[in-house]
Amino acid sequence: MKIVVLVKYVPDATADRQFESDHTVDRAGVPGLLSELDEYAVEQALQLKEKAEGEDVEVVALTVGPEAAAEAVKKALQMGADSGVHVTDEAIAGSDYLATSQVLAAAVRKVGESGAVDLVLCGMASTDASGSVVPAMLAERLDLPQVTLGSVIERQGDQVRIKRDGDTSTEVIGATLPIVLSVTDQSGEARYPSFKGIMAAKKKPVETWSLADLGVDAGEVGLDAAWSKVEAAEARPPRTQGEIVTDEDGSGATALVDFLASKKFI
Amino acid sequence: MPATRVLPDEESTALLQLTRDLCTRELLPQAAQAEATETFPRETFRLLGRAGLLGLPYPEEHGGGGVSYEVYLQVVEEIASVWASVGVGVSVHALSCFGLFTRGTEEQRQRWLPEMLGGELLGAYCLSEAHAGSDPSAMRTKAVRDGDSYVITGAKAWTTHGGQADFYKVMARADGGISCFLVPADAEGLTADAPERKMGLTGSATATMRFDGVRVGADRLLGQEGDGLRIALAGLDSGRLGIAAVAVGLAQAAVDHAVAYAREREQFGRRIIDFQGLSFLLADMEAATLSARATYLHAARLRDRGLPFGREASVAKLVATDAAMKVTTDAVQVLGGYGYTKDFPVERFMREAKVTQIFEGTNQIQRMVIARSLAKGDAGNLHTD
Ligand SMILES: Cc1cc2nc3c(=O)[nH]c(=O)nc-3n(C[C@H](O)[C@H](O)[C@H](O)COP(=O)(O)OP(=O)(O)OC[C@H]3O[C@@H](n4cnc5c(N)ncnc54)[C@H](O)[C@@H]3O)c2cc1C
Numbered sequence: 001m002k003i004v005v006l007v008k009y010v011p012d013a014t015a016d017r018q019f020e021s022d023h024t025v026d027r028a029g030v031p032g033l034l035s036e037l038d039e040y041a042v043e044q045a046l047q048l049k050e051k052a053e054g055e056d057v058e059v060v061a062l063t064v065g066p067e068a069a070a071e072a073v074k075k076a077l078q079m080g081a082d083s084g085v086h087v088t089d090e091a092i093a094g095s096d097y098l099a100t101s102q103v104l105a106a107a108v109r110k111v112g113e114s115g116a117v118d119l120v121l122c123g124m125a126s127t128d129a130s131g132s133v134v135p136a137m138l139a140e141r142l143d144l145p146q147v148t149l150g151s152v153i154e155r156q157g158d159q160v161r162i163k164r165d166g167d168t169s170t171e172v173i174g175a176t177l178p179i180v181l182s183v184t185d186q187s188g189e190a191r192y193p194s195f196k197g198i199m200a201a202k203k204k205p206v207e208t209w210s211l212a213d214l215g216v217d218a219g220e221v222g223l224d225a226a227w228s229k230v231e232a233a234e235a236r237p238p239r240t241q242g243e244i245v246t247d248e249d250g251s252g253a254t255a256l257v258d259f260l261a262s263k264k265f266i
Numbered sequence: 267m268p269a270t271r272v273l274p275d276e277e278s279t280a281l282l283q284l285t286r287d288l289c290t291r292e293l294l295p296q297a298a299q300a301e302a303t304e305t306f307p308r309e310t311f312r313l314l315g316r317a318g319l320l321g322l323p324y325p326e327e328h329g330g331g332g333v334s335y336e337v338y339l340q341v342v343e344e345i346a347s348v349w350a351s352v353g354v355g356v357s358v359h360a361l362s363c364f365g366l367f368t369r370g371t372e373e374q375r376q377r378w379l380p381e382m383l384g385g386e387l388l389g390a391y392c393l394s395e396a397h398a399g400s401d402p403s404a405m406r407t408k409a410v411r412d413g414d415s416y417v418i419t420g421a422k423a424w425t426t427h428g429g430q431a432d433f434y435k436v437m438a439r440a441d442g443g444i445s446c447f448l449v450p451a452d453a454e455g456l457t458a459d460a461p462e463r464k465m466g467l468t469g470s471a472t473a474t475m476r477f478d479g480v481r482v483g484a485d486r487l488l489g490q491e492g493d494g495l496r497i498a499l500a501g502l503d504s505g506r507l508g509i510a511a512v513a514v515g516l517a518q519a520a521v522d523h524a525v526a527y528a529r530e531r532e533q534f535g536r537r538i539i540d541f542q543g544l545s546f547l548l549a550d551m552e553a554a555t556l557s558a559r560a561t562y563l564h565a566a567r568l569r570d571r572g573l574p575f576g577r578e579a580s581v582a583k584l585v586a587t588d589a590a591m592k593v594t595t596d597a598v599q600v601l602g603g604y605g606y607t608k609d610f611p612v613e614r615f616m617r618e619a620k621v622t623q624i625f626e627g628t629n630q631i632q633r634m635v636i637a638r639s640l641a642k643g644d645a646g647n648l649h650t651d
Contacts, residue, residue, distance in 0.1 A: 078280070192287065192316075192317050193280075193317075194316060194317050194318040195284065195317060195318030195319065195331050195333075196318050196331070197318075198277055198280045198281060198284065202276075202277070
C-alpha cells in the first residue's frame with residue numbers, strides 16, 4: 001500500500017508574518033515549518049502503516065513550495081515517513097488553489113508510476129491560507145472519491161471507515177480505496193520525531209521535481225495565471241484592551257454572563 | 267531568550283530543536299504545578315524516552331543515541347532550564363546506566379543495556395547512606411555471597427527516583443570490598459520509604475531504599491568484588507557534568523526571567539533595566555551563566571576525546587552550581603517583592619539551585635578533588651583533534 005501525505009511548508013504562526021509587495025505571503029524571509037494541521041495527516045499515515053501488520057506500507061511525504069519547503073518533507077521523514085518528494089519551481093510562486101492542485105495532482109500521478117497510490121492524506125486546512133479546498137480539487141483532478149474532515153480512520157484491506165464530526169451529527173463514511181482524505185486536528189496528537197528518527201531521516205530518499213519533470217506547463221501556474229487576485233493585504237490593527245468588569249456592587253457575575261451570552265459562548 | 271549555541275553538526279542542531287519543542291510544549295506547562303504538588307512526572311520521562319532523550323550519551327549499538335557529552339549536556343541544560351527536576355532525572359538515569367556500560371561484561375551489557383537505554387525504564391543509583399554522605403567508604407549496607415547469588419541488607423539514603431525507578435545501581439559491601447550491583451525494582455525485600463520533604467526539586471522523588479535481604483543473582487555484580495567505589499566515583503565524574511549542566515540551565519532561566527521583567531517593570535518613570543545599578547546586576551548574571559557553560563563544555567570536550575577530565579568536571583560542577591545559586595538569588599532581587607512570591611518562578615529556581623551545590627559531591631568535596639589533583643601536578647598538555 002502506498003500513502004501520499006501532503007505536507008505544506010508555512011510561515012511560523014508564532015512569528016511575525018509578512019506580505020510581499022504583490023500581496024502574496026512572504027515565504028522566504030520568515031521562519032517556516034511543516035503546517036501543524038498537516039502533522040495530523042502524517043500521524044494518521046504513520047498509524048495506518050503501524051497497524052498494517054505484515055503488509056508493506058510506504059508513506060511518501062509530498063510538498064510543493066520554495067527551496068525552504070524541503071524542511072516540511074524533512075520533518076515528516078523525521079516523524080517516520082519513508083520517502084519524500086519536493087516539487088519546486090520558480091514559476092509556481094503565487095499559484096492559486098487551482099494551480100496548486102494541478103501541480104499536486106501531477107506529482108501524485110508521478111509518484112504512482114512506481115506503484116499505485118492507494119490513499120492521499122491531507123490536513124483539514126493550511127495554517128496560512130486556510131482555504132481547505134485543495135483536497136477536494138485534488139480529488140477532482142485525480143478522479144478519486146474524497147472524504148474530508150475525518151477524525152477516526154479504520155482500514156481493512158481496501159475498505160476504509162471514516163468518522164466525521166459535524167456540528168449537528170456524527171457521520172461514519174465507508175469508502176473503497178483509492179481516495180483522497182483530509183483529517184482534522186481531532187484525529188489524534190501528532191508524535192514528536194525521535195532522535196533516532198532524526199538520524200534515520202538523513203538517509204531517506206527525497207526526490208526534487210520541477211514543473212518540467214511533471215509535464216506541467218509553467219504558463220498555467222503562478223501568480224499571473226491565478227483566477228483571483230489579492231488587491232490589498234493589511235495587517236490587522238493590534239488588539240485593543242478588552243473590557244474590564246469591576247465588581248463593586250455584586251453585579252459582576254451578571255455582567256460576565258451577559259458578555260458571554262452576547263458573544264454566544266453560553 | 268534561550269542560550270545561543272554552536273553545535274557540531276546538523277543532527278545535533280535538530281536534537282536541540284526537538285528538545286526545545288518538547289520543553290515548551292510538554293514540560294513547561296506542567297512544571298510549576300507538579301513542583302507545587304510534589305508530583306513525580308513519570309509520564310514525562312516516558313515521553314522523553316520515546317523521543318530518545320534517555321540514552322543519548324551511550325553508543326547506538328547498545329540502544330543509545332551515540333551523542334557526545336558536549337551535545338548531551340546541552341540537552342540536559344535545556345531541559346533543566348524549564349524543569350530542573352527532569353534535567354536532574356535525565357542525568358541520574360544516565361549515571362545509573364554507567365556502571366553496566368563501563369564495567370559490565372559484553373553478555374551483561376547485551377542482556378540489560380538496550381532495555382535500560384530504550385526509554386521505557388528509569389534508573390536510580392544508591393551510594394549514600396544516612397551516616398555516609400561525603401564519605402561513602404563508610405557505608406554499611408552488606409552484600410553476602412550465598413551460592414550463586416548475593417543477599418543485600420541495609421538502607422541507602424537520598425535515592426533520586428527512589429520508589430519510582432525500574433532498576434537501581436547499588437553499592438554495597440561484600441567480602442572483597444565495596445561492590446556494585448544492578449538490582450531490579452521488583453526484587454523481593456526492596457522497599458522505598460516515604461519521599462523526603464525537600465526545600466526544592468520537589469517534583470523529583472528522593473527516598474531511602476531499604477534492602478531487607480534482597481537476593482540478586484551473582485550475574486548482577488558489575489566488575490569484580492571491590493570495584494564498587496571506583497565504579498561509583500568514575501560515574502560521578504560524568505554525573506557531575508550533568509549537574510553542572512542542570513545548574514547552568516537554572517541560571518539561564520533565572521537570567522531570562524529577570525531580564526524580561528526588568529525590561530517591562532517601571533519605577534521612577536523608567537524601565538528598571540535602564541538604571542545602571544540594576545542593569546549591572548543583570549550583566550553579572552549573564553557573565554556568570556555564560557562562563558559556567560563554557561566551563562562544563564570544556565570538560566565535556568576533554569571527556570569526548572578520551573582525555574582525563576575529572577578535575578575539570580569538578581571545576582565545572584563547582585563553578586556552575588555556585589553561579590546558579592548566585593544568579594537565581596539575584597533574579598529574586600531583580601523581581602523585588604514579586605520575586606519573593608510563588609506567583610513567579612524565580613524563588614523556585616533559587617530553591618532548586620541550592621541542592622546542586624550539595625549532591626553528587628558537595629562543593630567542599632569538589633574543592634578537595636581539585637586540590638588533590640593540583641597537588642599531583644599534570645596540566646598544560648596540548649591536544650589536537
Ligand atoms: C535531593 C538530593 C538527591 C540526592 N540523590 C542521591 C542519589 O540519587 N544517590 C545517592 O547516592 N545520593 C544522593 N544524594 C546524597 C548526596 O550525594 C549527599 O547528600 C551528599 O553527598 C552530602 O552528603 P551528606 O548529606 O551526608 O552531608 P555530609 O557529608 O555530612 O556533609 C555535611 C557538610 O560537611 C561538609 N564536609 C564533609 N566532609 C568534608 C571534608 N572532608 N572537608 C570539608 N567539608 C566537608 C560537606 O561539604 C557539607 O557541607 C542526594 C541528596 C539530595 C539532597
